[in-house]
Amino acid sequence: MAKTSDAAPKEPGRIRQLIDVFKMTAKYDKAGVVLITAGLVLPILLAVVLCLVTGANWIMWILYVVLGFVFGLLIAMLLLNWRAERVAFNQLEGRQGASGAVLSSAMRGTWRTSDQPVAFNAKTQDFVFRAIGKPGVVLITESNSAATKRLLNDERRKTERLVPTVTVHHVLVGEQAGGVKLADLKRSLKKLPKQLRREEILAVESRLASLQQNQLPIPKGIDPNKIRPSRSKLR
Numbered sequence: 258m259a260k261t262s263d264a265a266p267k268e269p270g271r272i273r274q275l276i277d278v279f280k281m282t283a284k285y286d287k288a289g290v291v292l293i294t295a296g297l298v299l300p301i302l303l304a305v306v307l308c309l310v311t312g313a314n315w316i317m318w319i320l321y322v323v324l325g326f327v328f329g330l331l332i333a334m335l336l337l338n339w340r341a342e343r344v345a346f347n348q349l350e351g352r353q354g355a356s357g358a359v360l361s362s363a364m365r366g367t368w369r370t371s372d373q374p375v376a377f378n379a380k381t382q383d384f385v386f387r388a389i390g391k392p393g394v395v396l397i398t399e400s401n402s403a404a405t406k407r408l409l410n411d412e413r414r415k416t417e418r419l420v421p422t423v424t425v426h427h428v429l430v431g432e433q434a435g436g437v438k439l440a441d442l443k444r445s446l447k448k449l450p451k452q453l454r455r456e457e458i459l460a461v462e463s464r465l466a467s468l469q470q471n472q473l474p475i476p477k478g479i480d481p482n483k484i485r486p487s488r489s490k491l492r
Contacts, residue, residue, distance in 0.1 A: 275337070282341045285348075289340035296336045300329035346440040355439055356386050356397050356430050363443045364388060367455050369462045376408045385412050389462050392449035393424035397442070401433045419464050424452055 283290045304325030308318050346359055357372035364370045367390055374384040375396075383405040386397040394416050398405050409427065416425050428445055429436040437445045453461065 275334075278341045279337060282337065282344050285344045286340050289336070289344070293333050293336045293340065296332035297329040300332065301325040343440045346442075353382065353399065354384060356384070356399055356442060359439060359442050360386055360388050360397070364390070364446065367391060367458055368446075369458060376412045378404045378408055380404075383408055385409055387412070387465070388446060389458055389465070390446065391451040391453050391458065392426060392446070393452050394420065394461065394465070395426045395428055395446055395449065397428050397430060399430050401429065401431075401436075416465065419467070420461050423461055 279290075279293075282293075301322065302325075304321040307313075308321050311317075313321065342363065346355075346363075354372075354374070357374065360368075360370035361372035369389040371387070375387040376385040377383065381402065381404040383400055383402060384398065385405070385408045388395040388397065396409060396412055396416070398409055413425050413427070416423075426449055428442065430439055430442055
């Protein structure tokens with residue numbers, strides 16, 4: 258009898274992941290490739306110039322060039338992460354529920370987010386997402402429709418009732434007037450004025466959790482998890 262293997266397929270290694278991310282970025286972001294390459298090469302060139310100017314011996318040459326390569330590699334990795342993230346979010350631009358993917362994958366640190374909406378309209382399939390961070394509570398919508406505005410106003414009233422001393426912000430994602438691009442959502446949230454400390458953020462999250470206890474499941478056909486970019490590719 259032939260033996261069947263239940264072993265899961267081996268995940269690609271870190272180097273393979275980086276290569277795949279770079280290929281994906283290069284396909285959609287030619288300017289990003291130039292920027293990443295410059296970030297890698299310029300520190301090495303700077304190290305060489307420094308050695309020539311100072312008349313360094315061969316030991317210092319090796320040391321400076323190695324340090325230049327290490328710094329260049331670090332800068333290139335940071336640039337790759339930034340550009341790959343923008344490419345991934347640009348691919349989601351205009352897709353319903355994409356804001357949840359950005360919130361859950363890009364907002365780290367003290368931010369408390371979810372790729373699941375805190376309110377939705379099953380008929381019109383409009384969403385309201387929520388992020389809690391140092392600026393307070395941020396409600397995110399993807400439409401200016403009347404149904405979305407009603408959802409937003411209801412959620413704002415509920416939030417202000419539970420945490421009356423916390424500022425409630427609103428960010429509109431989309432091409433509408435006053436909206437921000439999906440790729441700029443992270444930056445827009447971080448630009449909001451700070452108000453809360455870490456322990457206060459956790460307290461607000463705990464207080465607002467009661468709003469979700471009676472939440473209905475998300476309508477069929479709308480699953481933000483299916484459009485969520487892979488975090489392993491963005492690191």
